[in-house]
Amino acid sequence: MAATSHWLSVRVHAVRAEALDVQSFDLRAPDGGALPAFTAGSHVDVEVSTATGPLLRQYSLCNDPAERHRYVIGVGRDAASRGGSVALHDQLRAGAILRIGAPRNNFALDEAAPHSVLVAGGIGITPMLAMARRLALLGRPWTLYHCVRSPCRAAFAEELQALAPPGGPGRVVTVVDGLPGAVRLDLAALVREASHGAHFYCCGPVPMLEAFGRATAGVGDARVHVEWFSAPAPAATADAPAGSFSVQLKRKNRRFDIPADQSILQVLLDGGIDVDHSCREGLCGTCETRVLAGMPDHRDPILAGRKDPPQDRMLVCVSRCAGPELVLDL
Numbered sequence: 001m002a003a004t005s006h007w008l009s010v011r012v013h014a015v016r017a018e019a020l021d022v023q024s025f026d027l028r029a030p031d032g033g034a035l036p037a038f039t040a041g042s043h044v045d046v047e048v049s050t051a052t053g054p055l056l057r058q059y060s061l062c063n064d065p066a067e068r069h070r071y072v073i074g075v076g077r078d079a080a081s082r083g084g085s086v087a088l089h090d091q092l093r094a095g096a097i098l099r100i101g102a103p104r105n106n107f108a109l110d111e112a113a114p115h116s117v118l119v120a121g122g123i124g125i126t127p128m129l130a131m132a133r134r135l136a137l138l139g140r141p142w143t144l145y146h147c148v149r150s151p152c153r154a155a156f157a158e159e160l161q162a163l164a165p166p167g168g169p170g171r172v173v174t175v176v177d178g179l180p181g182a183v184r185l186d187l188a189a190l191v192r193e194a195s196h197g198a199h200f201y202c203c204g205p206v207p208m209l210e211a212f213g214r215a216t217a218g219v220g221d222a223r224v225h226v227e228w229f230s231a232p233a234p235a236a237t238a239d240a241p242a243g244s245f246s247v248q249l250k251r252k253n254r255r256f257d258i259p260a261d262q263s264i265l266q267v268l269l270d271g272g273i274d275v276d277h278s279c280r281e282g283l284c285g286t287c288e289t290r291v292l293a294g295m296p297d298h299r300d301p302i303l304a305g306r307k308d309p310p311q312d313r314m315l316v317c318v319s320r321c322a323g324p325e326l327v328l329d330l
């Protein structure tokens with residue numbers, strides 16, 4: 001099972017059907033106490049028991065970040081997945097105890113933006129719901145586009161509409177794009193017509209995120225924010241074949257050879273080095289490590305997708321080295 005530093009036990013307080021194939025789970029501390037604070041856009045790791053063994057899955061928190069007494073996650077049932085969402089839908093009931101990681105945020109909201117444009121595909125609405133709550137509380141201008149295949153899949157629709165009363169700073173647009181003759185959201189037009197300095201956020205399936213990346217290609221990295229919940233095809237993040245290289249751990253004063261067919265993370269774990277990690281797919285950000293020297297070859301959608309990828313940090317579960325050696329702050 002994956003390792004992350006901070007684990008919590010929570011009790012399932014309530015389970016709610018939010019839309020077709022979408023359930024929310026209200027998670028609280030078993031003793032009713034306060035949970036660690038989180039910010040809009042945060043996710044938690046959830047340990048899920050399945051017939052084939054335990055899985056670790058990441059779910060965004062969708063309740064109000066001001067709440068300390070609970071976390072709410074929304075889970076879309078995905079029969080084509082490896083079984084995590086199906087197990088939660090079919091087996092998790094009120095009263096059950098779950099192990100989750102402390103909240104982490106790779107999808108932070110810029111609360112000072114003059115306008116926030118939020119684009120959600122399907123269950124990608126969950127981090128956006130927390131963002132909309134926060135922006136509504138702050139009175140900042142925002143527009144949320146929720147793309148769904150049919151109206152019965154529009155989870156949290158009533159809560160969203162309540163956050164955007166007429167005349168207020170928020171607006172919610174539900175785009176039904178799965179019915180015959182339906183028109184998809186024109187992301188390029190949306191970016192083109194947004195007000196000066198707007199920030200753009202997207203969470204949804206891979207094709208939507210790739211289209212969003214093309215639409216925002218001319219926008220600076222600082223104003224484009226993306227949350228991946230599954231990994232894109234390898235070609236999107238790894239053009240070059242993987243080669244071997246070495247990694248020096250500065251603080252531990254140790255060196256490891258990384259063969260072409262193994263990740264830095266795996267080699268370090270096999271070598272007895274304790275590295276926080278979770279998804280192993282470059283999605284959750286848990287394994288982010290500072291780079292002290294050498295050129296990282298980013299293979300994850302979080303950092304590789306940037307126009308100006310950082311050279312001083314990397315996700316060691318999937319990313320590699322563009323030269324012969326990396327020196328890491330480990």
Ligand code: FES
Binds near residue numbers: 278285287317318
């Ligand atoms: S373990 Fe999730 S990004 Fe590396």
